Amino acid sequence: MIRSDRELLAAHLAGDLGAFHELVGRFSAQLWRIARSQLSSPEDADEAVQDTLVRAHQGAARFRGDCSVTTWLTKILINVCLDRHRHDMRRPSVPLPAHAIDELADRHDRTAATDTRLDLLKALDSLPLEQRLPIMLVGMHGFPLAEVSTILGVPVGTVKSRCARGRARLQDLLRVPTTEVEEVAR
Amino acid sequence: MSPVSDSDRTQPADRPADRPATGAPALRPGPTTELTTELRRLFAGTAPADPEPERVSRWKATLDRLPPPESSATGPSAAGTRTRTARAPGTRPGPRTALPRTALLAAALVAVALLGYPADSRSPGSGTGTGTGALPGPPGAPLLLTRAQLPTAAVTGHDLGALRDPVTRASCLARVGEHGEPLGGRPVILDGTPGILLALPTGRVGRIRLLVVDPGCGPGRATVLADQTVGR
Numbered sequence: 001m002i003r004s005d006r007e008l009l010a011a012h013l014a015g016d017l018g019a020f021h022e023l024v025g026r027f028s029a030q031l032w033r034i035a036r037s038q039l040s041s042p043e044d045a046d047e048a049v050q051d052t053l054v055r056a057h058q059g060a061a062r063f064r065g066d067c068s069v070t071t072w073l074t075k076i077l078i079n080v081c082l083d084r085h086r087h088d089m090r091r092p093s094v095p096l097p098a099h100a101i102d103e104l105a106d107r108h109d110r111t112a113a114t115d116t117r118l119d120l121l122k123a124l125d126s127l128p129l130e131q132r133l134p135i136m137l138v139g140m141h142g143f144p145l146a147e148v149s150t151i152l153g154v155p156v157g158t159v160k161s162r163c164a165r166g167r168a169r170l171q172d173l174l175r176v177p178t179t180e181v182e183e184v185a186r
Numbered sequence: 187m188s189p190v191s192d193s194d195r196t197q198p199a200d201r202p203a204d205r206p207a208t209g210a211p212a213l214r215p216g217p218t219t220e221l222t223t224e225l226r227r228l229f230a231g232t233a234p235a236d237p238e239p240e241r242v243s244r245w246k247a248t249l250d251r252l253p254p255p256e257s258s259a260t261g262p263s264a265a266g267t268r269t270r271t272a273r274a275p276g277t278r279p280g281p282r283t284a285l286p287r288t289a290l291l292a293a294a295l296v297a298v299a300l301l302g303y304p305a306d307s308r309s310p311g312s313g314t315g316t317g318t319g320a321l322p323g324p325p326g327a328p329l330l331l332t333r334a335q336l337p338t339a340a341v342t343g344h345d346l347g348a349l350r351d352p353v354t355r356a357s358c359l360a361r362v363g364e365h366g367e368p369l370g371g372r373p374v375i376l377d378g379t380p381g382i383l384l385a386l387p388t389g390r391v392g393r394i395r396l397l398v399v400d401p402g403c404g405p406g407r408a409t410v411l412a413d414q415t416v417g418r
Contacts, residue, residue, distance in 0.1 A: 013255055028242045036234035037233070050244075053245055057255060120229070141233065
């Protein structure tokens with residue numbers, strides 16, 4: 001029988017040793033992708049996901065059930081990432097490092113589409129965290145606005161306005177006329 | 187994403203249906219209602235790759251080494267009801283993740299606290315007022331003591347004997363109404379009966395619960411041989 005996320009969490013608390021592993025199997029890829037998009041090094045992302053899983057494993061009893069398990073886990077991860085940002089004063093805005101951009105570009109054909117994506121990531125890194133976070137969660141990781149609101153602890157309207165301001169800023173930074181970009185896409 | 191996931195996410199960016207045929211984004215001004223779709227189109231194909239299987243296995247191995255989770259008394263509710271002690275989702279889950287450092291510090295405090303009591307307040311029934319009165323025995327052997335001597339037993343070590351296994355220990359403690367980790371412990375012979383002495387935090391500085399349980403304490407049974415709270 002396939003169990004729901006909440007059933008797995010309850011089973012974990014009841015002593016089912018495999019239940020949390022099943023949750024890890026369901027959500028580790030998503031947590032990893034979010035961590036990689038938030039933290040510049042794979043090592044940091046690895047530690048952040050592991051820390052998140054440990055906190056969730058030990059603190060499962062504190063899950064209140066007023067949001068989905070994936071939202072709860074993501075909120076823990078975002079808090080872990082924010083803790084790391086706060087402790088890393090050298091990179092307060094957590095930019096994607098230049099060498100990472102170069103390495104990424106070198107591994108791929110430098111097609112116009114790739115260049116545009118790299119430009120987009122560079123531009124995204126220059127946004128303030130309060131705009132970058134909701135934009136990444138919505139645009140890159142597919143969260144609905146309401147879930148982002150829960151994860152970040154701000155009203156949905158705030159998420160919308162931050163996303164809208166961030167999008168406008170991206171548009172300004174990229175300075176690519178819409179028609180030109182669409183031609184590249186074809 | 188699992189088909190039975192509780193998430194109400196309907197358009198994850200990693201779903202192929204959400205991806206355009208080509209990856210180049212286009213920025214379009216638009217009303218707020220189109221924001222989500224617009225951002226997903228913009229960032230299509232930018233999500234990082236999935237973790238390697240070895241990495242996931244390593245995470246799971248780390249989880250296998252953890253003690254059992256905290257009590258399920260305030261556990262997840264399918265109905266979504268809140269419990270009095272629940273915290274906001276995502277908040278730091280208490281001191282258990284930092285257990286080793288906390289436990290070491292606390293164990294040291296236990297020893298200092300217990301050894302620092304006036305003799306007559308430590309052991310009202312001992313009559314000597316000069317020391318613990320307990321027979322230490324050879325190294326590694328159980329501490330021989332009586333119930334009257336129990337408050338004088340300085341728990342300076344962390345030898346939990348038969349309760350060394352975290353799962354067994356958690357089950358035992360849950361059965362006696364404790365959900366935290368012991369600050370210290372050691373095997374004892376209490377009035378001739380083997381047991382495990384556990385020093386447990388009470389939530390008050392300088393006040394310790396000394397609990398002696400039978401060595402077979404675990405999921406199936408928990409016999410309390412002695413239970414005293416000492417300190418200020």
